[in-house]
Amino acid sequence: MTDATTQAILDATRGSVLDFGVRRTTLTDIARRAGVSRMTVYRRYPDVDAVLLDLMTREFGASLEATAAAAVAEAADGRGRLRLQIVAGLAALRAHPLMRKVVEAEPELLLPYMLGRLGASQRHALVLLTAAVAAGQADGSIRAGDPELMARALLLCAQSFLFLPEDDAATAALDGELGRIVDAMLASG
Secondary structure (H helix, E strand, O other): OOOHHHHHHHHHHHHHHHHHOOOOOOHHHHHHHHOOOHHHHHHHOOOHHHHHHHHHHHHHHHHHHHHHHHHHHHOOOHHHHHHHHHHHHHHHHHHOHHHHHHHHHOHHHHHHHHHOOOOHHHHHHHHHHHHHHHHHHHHOOOOOOOHHHHHHHHHHHHHHHHHOOOOOHHHHHHHHHHHHHHHHHHOOO
16 A cells, blocks of 8 residues: 555656656656655655556556456356456556557557566556466366466467557457457367
């Protein structure tokens, strides 16, 4: 749990990114918006990049948690919950104002996370996916296999669907195809 000052810093960073973009967000602007000194920000974060990473982790993690909770309430078995969790999670991330801002204005910032390393949000998603795969295996709706390996394969497949246009007419149909892909990856036989 973060304290009120850290939350104010993250909220201020969110506002700055939405107003100016990632690259034009400065520590000075963050401090001014948060109503704290620059030194207060520096005591918590070594640089703007660290604040931005913490913000993305907070925002995207909360979005993923919310869609995971909704999937649990809506589906009868583990495979159905995981399918809903992935499709709804990606739709929520596509619609998220911060993700839209990055994709529209500075998509190159996402390349390292797509090609070379896992970010904190992706690691968080892997934890959620691994638990969901294991739960589906426990109820018999997901085939046997290493849950962590299966979760990683799901993440690699699903994250490419993050870059669909949010409001494109084909997006809903493509989300349906993603659901079928997830179902096929997890089914027995």
